[in-house]
Amino acid sequence: MTAELVAGIDSSTQSTKVVVCDAETGEIVRTGRAPHPDGTEVHPDAWWEAFGEATKGLLDDVKAIGVGGQQHGMVTLDENNDVVRPALLWNDTRSAQAALDLVDELGGPSVWAKSVGSVPVASFTVTKLRWLAENEPRLADRVARVLLPHDWLTWKLTGGDPVTDRGDASGTGYFSPSDNAYRLDVLSHAFGGRTPELPTVLGPADAAGHTPDGVLVSAGTGDNMAAALGLELRPGDVVVSLGTSGTVFGVAETGAADASGEVAGFADATGRFLPLACTLNAARVLTATAAMLGATLSEFDRLALTAEPGAGGLTFLPYLDGERTPNLPGATGSLAGLTRENMTPANLARSAVEGMLCGLAAGLDAVRAHGLDVQRVLLIGGGAQSRAVCAVAPLVFGVPVQLPEVAEYVALGAARQAAWALASSAEPPSWQENQKLRLELDEPTEAQRAEGHRIQQRHLEAREAAYGVRRNLGED
Numbered sequence: 001m002t003a004e005l006v007a008g009i010d011s012s013t014q015s016t017k018v019v020v021c022d023a024e025t026g027e028i029v030r031t032g033r034a035p036h037p038d039g040t041e042v043h044p045d046a047w048w049e050a051f052g053e054a055t056k057g058l059l060d061d062v063k064a065i066g067v068g069g070q071q072h073g074m075v076t077l078d079e080n081n082d083v084v085r086p087a088l089l090w091n092d093t094r095s096a097q098a099a100l101d102l103v104d105e106l107g108g109p110s111v112w113a114k115s116v117g118s119v120p121v122a123s124f125t126v127t128k129l130r131w132l133a134e135n136e137p138r139l140a141d142r143v144a145r146v147l148l149p150h151d152w153l154t155w156k157l158t159g160g161d162p163v164t165d166r167g168d169a170s171g172t173g174y175f176s177p178s179d180n181a182y183r184l185d186v187l188s189h190a191f192g193g194r195t196p197e198l199p200t201v202l203g204p205a206d207a208a209g210h211t212p213d214g215v216l217v218s219a220g221t222g223d224n225m226a227a228a229l230g231l232e233l234r235p236g237d238v239v240v241s242l243g244t245s246g247t248v249f250g251v252a253e254t255g256a257a258d259a260s261g262e263v264a265g266f267a268d269a270t271g272r273f274l275p276l277a278c279t280l281n282a283a284r285v286l287t288a289t290a291a292m293l294g295a296t297l298s299e300f301d302r303l304a305l306t307a308e309p310g311a312g313g314l315t316f317l318p319y320l321d322g323e324r325t326p327n328l329p330g331a332t333g334s335l336a337g338l339t340r341e342n343m344t345p346a347n348l349a350r351s352a353v354e355g356m357l358c359g360l361a362a363g364l365d366a367v368r369a370h371g372l373d374v375q376r377v378l379l380i381g382g383g384a385q386s387r388a389v390c391a392v393a394p395l396v397f398g399v400p401v402q403l404p405e406v407a408e409y410v411a412l413g414a415a416r417q418a419a420w421a422l423a424s425s426a427e428p429p430s431w432q433e434n435q436k437l438r439l440e441l442d443e444p445t446e447a448q449r450a451e452g453h454r455i456q457q458r459h460l461e462a463r464e465a466a467y468g469v470r471r472n473l474g475e476d
């Protein structure tokens with residue numbers, strides 16, 4: 001009997017990736033990819049074009065398809081379902097003031113954390129709607145429906161009624177993951193009294209519909225939720241994803257409600273929760289530093305690996321695109337501790353790796369402080385391909401770090417969701433047989449942990465000195 005095939009899509013910030021796999025085992029049989037335009041606002045048609053290019057010739061005998069997408073992006077449609085304006089993405093910080101205003105107007109951080117699981121910052125959809133209402137009111141008046149990037153692609157595939165899932169809905173700021181319900185009062189307040197239609201929230205194994213060719217389409221989800229599904233996380237597993245964003249997350253049985261805003265209390269794609277800390281600056285810190293040094297990515301790695309831990313005293317705060325955690329949307333990066341002796345390309349490369357990972361180590365402390373058990377870190381995303389990252393991560397994180405076999409875990413998780421919807425089973429299929437580790441990094445020694453701790457302390461001190469960010473208890 002020939003295997004049934006399912007496809008998973010990762011429509012992330014920089015590209016669309018596709019995997020086609022065996023629905024029963026998860027074995028990957030085909031892959032594809034296509035780039036997205038750069039920028040923090042993008043017309044959704046560009047994602048649809050990239051979808052077409054990335055899946056060309058790959059979907060012929062596929063029975064089901066699932067879409068994982070970058071979280072939070074604001075897709076606005078008018079009453080004819082035409083796009084009103086280019087989508088504002090999760091990394092667009094123009095709504096930073098709108099976020100502060102909303103937090104203030106609706107009861108402060110703890111009220112937000114309790115009611116929707118998160119304290120909104122500029123990334124959250126609700127703040128983008130507020131920005132639109134205040135800055136482009138005529139366009140806001142035309143908005144009849146608001147979708148997220150994965151909702152929009154799922155709708156393009158089925159042509160039916162728009163749907164979403166609990167995981168992606170939990171990143172809007174107007175959905176309560178604990179009550180499993182939209183907060184229309186919050187939406188209407190943010191959007192100047194307007195109440196656009198929202199997609200129906202499907203259950204984890206529900207079908208969104210079918211394509212015109214009869215391919216089943218699953219509910220889809222946010223990219224981080226899809227990665228968690230693709231990795232089949234167990235208690236004690238925490239993922240650090242180094243894509244455009246840096247994210248730290250794990251699956252939890254109860255939702256987080258962090259009034260400090262460091263941890264977002266998202267829902268996952270299985271009916272559980274996904275506490276998550278996110279930075280705006282991850283893999284692109286490495287690529288931008290490599291470009292500045294005139295080095296290829298492998299030369300950059302080699303340079304970073306020739307420097308001593310601590311980068312000769314250089315501390316790089318890599319807020320190149322502003323920052324989300326800590327919430328410094330208007331920040332720029334800074335490099336502290338320069339002397340004539342330490343000012344070398346190798347130290348600069350090393351400080352970029354250390355600075356980027358220290359931001360995520362703070363995220364690791366934050367999710368730990370909010371109940372996640374951290375037994376091992378699974379390192380994924382484009383930045384995990386860097387040899388220098390692999391060398392520094394165990395020091396700075398202080399726990400065993402493992403690299404799953406290079407694969408697109410968001411796309412794989414979306415495919416697993418599609419297989420789940422196809423099987424209509426109580427639980428998703430187990431694809432563990434195909435879950436292999438590419439690299440199990442040596443557990444950090446006591447001396448390495450101490451070294452990593454010193455690097456992290458210096459990073460936190462520099463952060464406090466430059467931006468006044470106070471440390472949380474979890475960081476000491």
Ligand SMILES: Nc1ncnc2c1ncn2[C@@H]1O[C@H](COP(=O)(O)OP(=O)(O)O)[C@@H](O)[C@H]1O
Nearest residue numbers: 012013014015243244283286381382383385386
């Ligand atoms: N060896 C490497 N070293 C550093 N960065 C890398 C390496 N390989 C890929 N990247 C970077 O990873 C990023 C893409 O990662 P990915 O997880 O696909 O991002 P996203 O899902 O946000 O689109 C790009 O910025 C790319 O340049």
Ligand SMILES: O=C(CO)[C@@H](O)[C@H](O)COP(=O)(O)O
Nearest residue numbers: 012013070071090243244245
């Ligand atoms: O905003 C978040 C998480 O809350 C980001 O993680 C986006 O979901 C984009 O992801 P990548 O493109 O970096 O994978």
